[in-house]
Amino acid sequence: MKPGERSKLMRNLRQESRRFRLLVFVIGFFLVTLTFIVVTKPDAILFSDAGKKLSPEQATSSIVIEEGTSVQQPDGIPNVDAEVMEGIVRGNNEDREVKNEGEENTQPKFQKKIVAPNEEEKTPEFTIGPDQFGNNNGNAGSDEKSEDKKVEVKHKVTLPTVSNYTINDSMDTKPEESMNTEAALHFRTNDPTEPTLGKSSTKPLCDFSNFRANVCDMEGDIVIHPNSSSILYKDAGSSRKNEQWKIRPYPRKGDDFCLSHTSELTVKSTPDPPQCTKHHNVPILIFSVTGYTGNLFHDFTDVMVPLFTTANQFNGEVQFVISDMMIWWVRKYHKVLEALSNYPVIDFHNDNEVHCSKRVIVGLHAYMEFTIDPKLAPNNYTMVNFNAFMRRAYNLKRDSVTVLGEQPSKKPRLLIISRKRTRTFLNLNEIVEMAKDIGYEVIVNEADVSSRIEEMAKVVNSCDVMMGVHGAGLTNCVFLPRNGTLIQIVPWGALDWISKIDFGHPSTQMGLNYMHYSIGIDESSLLEQYPRDHEIFKNPVAFHNRGFDVVKQTFMDKQNVKLDVKRFRGVLLEALDHLTP
Numbered sequence: 001m002k003p004g005e006r007s008k009l010m011r012n013l014r015q016e017s018r019r020f021r022l023l024v025f026v027i028g029f030f031l032v033t034l035t036f037i038v039v040t041k042p043d044a045i046l047f048s049d050a051g052k053k054l055s056p057e058q059a060t061s062s063i064v065i066e067e068g069t070s071v072q073q074p075d076g077i078p079n080v081d082a083e084v085m086e087g088i089v090r091g092n093n094e095d096r097e098v099k100n101e102g103e104e105n106t107q108p109k110f111q112k113k114i115v116a117p118n119e120e121e122k123t124p125e126f127t128i129g130p131d132q133f134g135n136n137n138g139n140a141g142s143d144e145k146s147e148d149k150k151v152e153v154k155h156k157v158t159l160p161t162v163s164n165y166t167i168n169d170s171m172d173t174k175p176e177e178s179m180n181t182e183a184a185l186h187f188r189t190n191d192p193t194e195p196t197l198g199k200s201s202t203k204p205l206c207d208f209s210n211f212r213a214n215v216c217d218m219e220g221d222i223v224i225h226p227n228s229s230s231i232l233y234k235d236a237g238s239s240r241k242n243e244q245w246k247i248r249p250y251p252r253k254g255d256d257f258c259l260s261h262t263s264e265l266t267v268k269s270t271p272d273p274p275q276c277t278k279h280h281n282v283p284i285l286i287f288s289v290t291g292y293t294g295n296l297f298h299d300f301t302d303v304m305v306p307l308f309t310t311a312n313q314f315n316g317e318v319q320f321v322i323s324d325m326m327i328w329w330v331r332k333y334h335k336v337l338e339a340l341s342n343y344p345v346i347d348f349h350n351d352n353e354v355h356c357s358k359r360v361i362v363g364l365h366a367y368m369e370f371t372i373d374p375k376l377a378p379n380n381y382t383m384v385n386f387n388a389f390m391r392r393a394y395n396l397k398r399d400s401v402t403v404l405g406e407q408p409s410k411k412p413r414l415l416i417i418s419r420k421r422t423r424t425f426l427n428l429n430e431i432v433e434m435a436k437d438i439g440y441e442v443i444v445n446e447a448d449v450s451s452r453i454e455e456m457a458k459v460v461n462s463c464d465v466m467m468g469v470h471g472a473g474l475t476n477c478v479f480l481p482r483n484g485t486l487i488q489i490v491p492w493g494a495l496d497w498i499s500k501i502d503f504g505h506p507s508t509q510m511g512l513n514y515m516h517y518s519i520g521i522d523e524s525s526l527l528e529q530y531p532r533d534h535e536i537f538k539n540p541v542a543f544h545n546r547g548f549d550v551v552k553q554t555f556m557d558k559q560n561v562k563l564d565v566k567r568f569r570g571v572l573l574e575a576l577d578h579l580t581p
Contacts, residue, residue, distance in 0.1 A: 210366075216231070243268060247266075265286070286323060286362045287306075287321075287362075289322055295472055320346065332453060403580070404579045413441045443459065468488070515574065
């Protein structure tokens, strides 16, 4: 063979060798990859129970959202409307929200871990963004500290159905006292104090399954012994031998700081309770009014709504026994207490009687923030019932709004909740004049510490539309007539989600029309403190990552609002549409 032919043959052999090695490499890589997929079964491959492959969208809805209606919750946790869940999980801005064109959606994102149905069921996780459910005190002068929290519950799905967030407003705060808070939200379905009843089918004295509130509802021979902070169930046999519970009757379960201000009571069975000195022929309801009361929002979400839910079923024939009673609070809300009970309240810790009754309830039924779950509430009460009850308790004249045209000389009334220290309207006069030009009769009122709730209730009830910047003053919407409209102005800072939880969904459930207005950058006073290209405008969610204390100081305590009256004019015009026949 000639040298040239030998050289050409060698080159051909080397090329064939390279092709062969490349082919072997490709085949080997394919086999390794296939083996890895088969062995590990990654979560990306989702199959139904029948083995049919689901699209990512179908897989999510099959695990998280019951098609078209609600979100599947663990036992004891109320279902959430699918629209509500969309607003929470996706951070979108429905509910007639007005936004600047091209404005970036900066709502906090929730990350959910999806468990494939063919896998072993594991504890799913919700990584709740940056202390989104951290609790800050509802009173003035608070100094909250928060950190990122991961909430885990041993159920198939865990959802943030309640906000432990506290509106930090000085309005309606008890003047002589303020509190700080450093608390995390816990979804508890089991409690370390829950006794073991063995194989007995006897119903436990207490139910600690609700993630918001513990309640003991007992029937039998029950003795209340204030001197020992005890509620004793007389057990003549052995079915409840040594059953004992520790309970703080304030519906902020899991908020250890809040509950540290609430006295712990003991509920237990005993064969030999002390002798009764006072017998009651009606059920006794024991609850606390400490915690975060003194802030208008918490007065209602923590006490008023749960108290109505628990007590209204008795039509006044129920005796209230208040633990940690504060006289100023009882005097302030005496109309509500008198509308729910025909008997003077008893101060638990300043009473020497040994009370006896055939039925005793310790704690209040509570579900989500400022709402009632009709599926769980006695008599299937709703927020519509609560709204009607508040009008009745304060003897308010208007049950529903006045339809435009029914009284030609009467203008629709607009109430503007003003503020003096934070989240104030910088151009209030301009807003008032614009509203008058549209056709409103305008009333400006600040629900501050000095406001008497009876007077405020009458003012609110006389109006058809109420508007204000996110804060405790919006709680007054409970006095609006049926079909009234609440307009919530949300400050800059990715606060839409919490604003809807606190006031958006509750007002809708009351039968009110809810409108949601998120201010733009040019409507925020923060523009005077930071350049337009600052992170506070480009990525406000990042501030949530630094804890709620930063969010509070940045977006709440140091921000005021200058509404774009041209843009907001459309919102007030739309509110008028709700008053048309």
